[in-house]
Amino acid sequence: MADFEEIYAQYSPQIYRVCMGYINDKEQAKDLVQETFISVWKNLSTFRNESKISTWIFRIATNNCLRALEKSKRVMTTELPFHLPDQPHEETQEEKLAFLYNCIAELEETDRIIISLVLEDLPQAEIAAIVGLSAVNTRVKIHRVKEKLAIKFKAHGQFE
Amino acid sequence: MDNLNDIKALWLTAKTDSLPSSDEMLRIVKKFRNNRLRKKLTIIFVALFCAALEVATMFVYKSTMITTRLGEVLIIIACGVLVFTNTRSMKRFIDLKDCSNKDFIEFLEQTRRNQVYYYKKTQVLGMGLSSLGLLLYLYETASISTAAFIITYTIAIIWTLVLWLVIRPRSFKKQSRKLDETLRKLKEISKQLD
Numbered sequence: 001m002a003d004f005e006e007i008y009a010q011y012s013p014q015i016y017r018v019c020m021g022y023i024n025d026k027e028q029a030k031d032l033v034q035e036t037f038i039s040v041w042k043n044l045s046t047f048r049n050e051s052k053i054s055t056w057i058f059r060i061a062t063n064n065c066l067r068a069l070e071k072s073k074r075v076m077t078t079e080l081p082f083h084l085p086d087q088p089h090e091e092t093q094e095e096k097l098a099f100l101y102n103c104i105a106e107l108e109e110t111d112r113i114i115i116s117l118v119l120e121d122l123p124q125a126e127i128a129a130i131v132g133l134s135a136v137n138t139r140v141k142i143h144r145v146k147e148k149l150a151i152k153f154k155a156h157g158q159f160e
Numbered sequence: 161m162d163n164l165n166d167i168k169a170l171w172l173t174a175k176t177d178s179l180p181s182s183d184e185m186l187r188i189v190k191k192f193r194n195n196r197l198r199k200k201l202t203i204i205f206v207a208l209f210c211a212a213l214e215v216a217t218m219f220v221y222k223s224t225m226i227t228t229r230l231g232e233v234l235i236i237i238a239c240g241v242l243v244f245t246n247t248r249s250m251k252r253f254i255d256l257k258d259c260s261n262k263d264f265i266e267f268l269e270q271t272r273r274n275q276v277y278y279y280k281k282t283q284v285l286g287m288g289l290s291s292l293g294l295l296l297y298l299y300e301t302a303s304i305s306t307a308a309f310i311i312t313y314t315i316a317i318i319w320t321l322v323l324w325l326v327i328r329p330r331s332f333k334k335q336s337r338k339l340d341e342t343l344r345k346l347k348e349i350s351k352q353l354d
Contacts (some may be wrong), residue, residue, distance in 0.1 A: 004189075009182050012176070012179050012185070013176035013179070020174060034185070038188075038192050041189040041190075042189075059261070062261055063264040066261060066264060069346075070342050100167065100170055108349075109352065111352070118164075119168050120171075130260060131261045131262065131353070132259075132261050132262025132353065133262065
């Protein structure tokens with residue numbers, strides 16, 4: 001069994017990105033990372049390897065994200081304007097990333113989770129196990145979410 | 161930016177260096193206390209303590225009137241209801257193992273439905289038993305003199321009225337609005353996974 005510090009070092013960046021994808025707010029994402037690793041710490045000794053450790057951790061993280069709705073946490077969707085300036089303007093990496101987060105924030109809750117896991121390069125079978133859908137449903141969902149995201153990018157002139 | 165790989169590359173540029181280090185996180189998790197669980201444990205402990213106190217009083221103070229005994233029993237039952245409800249609710253959280261988003265949403269929906277039931281039924285039952293128990297319990301002491309009766313029952317009735325007509329409706333209204341909103345949102349998410 002891997003120890004907590006190793007697990008934290010390995011998974012915290014991924015968990016942070018997934019939480020950012022869901023909540024689109026740096027401070028809330030950090031809180032969610034913290035809550036996730038508190039659960040990991042509390043339950044690590046009872047983790048029975050019934051699923052992969054990564055599946056277990058992503059389940060905790062995404063369930064925490066879903067529970068955020070009970071704490072009246074609102075998903076930020078307007079941190080940056082969608083309309084880019086008329087003047088030619090070289091976007092910074094941060095602006096591009098903020099734009100991506102805004103596009104994701106416009107999706108439904110479970111779609112936000114699915115696309116975040118896709119962008120983390122998780123296998124479809126693992127995404128299915130995290131979300132709780134069948135393999136076929138997951139494949140269809142992933143396809144649809146990618147399409148939705150592409151439409152949003154196109155609508156804002158980000159696709160050539 | 162024209163394909164998923166570009167988006168993936170952009171996704172990975174998110175800065176994660178502001179996250180706590182492993183050591184810092186270890187300190188944070190070790191200091192963490194689960195407030196929700198603590199609150200439930202406190203309620204259970206206080207209810208058990210009150211019930212024990214009530215039982216001890218029954219043995220120490222030999223009442224002559226049936227109303228006192230009946231009052232004591234009703235208060236003990238009300239404490240029992242509180243202990244039972246909170247223990248069951250705590251057990252559900254402790255038993256919640258590794259589960260998918262779909263199962264978790266179902267769990268949350270059930271939890272919120274239980275809470276609605278608690279506010280609509282269990283709380284009414286518990287408060288009803290304890291209010292009636294208190295009014296009966298006080299009768300023996302209050303019946304010493306007319307003045308004692310008037311003073312004791314004026315205070316007890318005012319307290320009961322405030323509890324039923326002010327405190328409970330306010331708390332119920334606030335909680336029920338919050339719970340309805342949460343349940344609506346949970347149902348929406350649940351539909352996304354159908």
